[in-house]
Amino acid sequence: MYIEIDFESSEAIYEQLCNQIILGIAKNMIREGESLPSVRAMAEQVGVNMHTVNKAYNVLKEDGFLSVDRRRGAVVYVDKEKITALRELKRDLTIALAKASCKNISRAEVHALIDEICEDYK
Amino acid sequence: MYIEIDFESSEAIYEQLCNQIILGIAKNMIREGESLPSVRAMAEQVGVNMHTVNKAYNVLKEDGFLSVDRRRGAVVYVDKEKITALRELKRDLTIALAKASCKNISRAEVHALIDEICEDYK
DNA sequence: TCCCTGTTATAGTTTTATTATAACAGAGAG
DNA sequence: CTCTCTGTTATAATAAAACTATAACAGGGA
Numbered sequence: 001m002y003i004e005i006d007f008e009s010s011e012a013i014y015e016q017l018c019n020q021i022i023l024g025i026a027k028n029m030i031r032e033g034e035s036l037p038s039v040r041a042m043a044e045q046v047g048v049n050m051h052t053v054n055k056a057y058n059v060l061k062e063d064g065f066l067s068v069d070r071r072r073g074a075v076v077y078v079d080k081e082k083i084t085a086l087r088e089l090k091r092d093l094t095i096a097l098a099k100a101s102c103k104n105i106s107r108a109e110v111h112a113l114i115d116e117i118c119e120d121y122k
Numbered sequence: 123m124y125i126e127i128d129f130e131s132s133e134a135i136y137e138q139l140c141n142q143i144i145l146g147i148a149k150n151m152i153r154e155g156e157s158l159p160s161v162r163a164m165a166e167q168v169g170v171n172m173h174t175v176n177k178a179y180n181v182l183k184e185d186g187f188l189s190v191d192r193r194r195g196a197v198v199y200v201d202k203e204k205i206t207a208l209r210e211l212k213r214d215l216t217i218a219l220a221k222a223s224c225k226n227i228s229r230a231e232v233h234a235l236i237d238e239i240c241e242d243y244k
Numbered sequence: 245t246c247c248c249t250g251t252t253a254t255a256g257t258t259t260t261a262t263t264a265t266a267a268c269a270g271a272g273a274g
Numbered sequence: 275c276t277c278t279c280t281g282t283t284a285t286a287a288t289a290a291a292a293c294t295a296t297a298a299c300a301g302g303g304a
Contacts, residue, residue, distance in 0.1 A: 049294045049295075071303080072249085074250090080225055081225070086235075094145075097239050102148050104204070105208065107236070107237070114219065117212070118229050121223035135262075160280065176282080179281090192282085
């Protein structure tokens with residue numbers, strides 16, 4: 001699980017961590033039941049403070065991607081509760097598609113892009 | 123152009139403004155060439171400071187949704203430059219679809235959701 | 245006992261968002 | 275010309291969020 005932080009980005013470090021871990025799960029680079037590095041190890045690995053990693057792990061726990069316990073650390077355990085996931089997806093897509101629509105990106109182009117991106121997830 | 127700000131939201135006010143204006147353009151509620159209220163008028167209308175509105179207008183200008191001039195104010199003028207728009211769309215979709223994939227939302231469900239959302243944009 | 249784990253607490257710094265005033269220059273209307 | 279509207283700029287203050295720095299605690303495993 002290689003994680004790269006862009007310290008120049010306007011995106012918060014803990015958000016970058018969350019996103020890259022979610023990407024790692026989607027791409028099957030880290031599998032259900034496996035553990036992430038401890039907060040201290042991950043912090044040292046990417047060069048940030050322990051609390052920043054802890055915040056990321058807790059957000060992921062809150063969003064149902066991890067299960068944290070004292071013994072095994074942050075374990076990938078995805079809660080497949082679809083209702084809220086769908087609601088969130090719709091919210092994200094609504095604004096992204098509005099921008100695309102303004103820029104004359106066709107619905108077909110969007111569908112094609114979706115398929116292209118989904119190739120990496122299975 | 124009715125705009126509603128959720129002051130409880132964790133989303134920044136200027137971002138809410140940007141998103142709602144983009145939605146307004148996508149939904150054809152405000153058309154190319156039309157003007158938005160002046161920064162002062164909009165600020166009073168939604169109950170925030172002038173500078174917050176000014177920031178939103180400038181972000182939208184930067185992103186190619188508005189053209190601001192001293193006489194006519196913030197005019198809807200969408201720069202249809204597709205390359206950067208596509209790049210940004212891909213970035214947005216990449217993380218949204220990763221989350222969806224983790225939650226076992228199928229590609230077909232995503233396509234259906236896209237079509238549903240796009241119904242409002244034409 | 246020692247070491248690793250997550251967790252909590254406290255404090256300080258930095259950055260961002262927001263507000264508050266104020267002023268300036270350009271354009272249009274009277 | 276004067277008045278009033280526009281966006282723009284400057285300055286300052288406040289509030290919140292993000293990040294870091296130390297430190298300590300409790301639980302589990304070797």
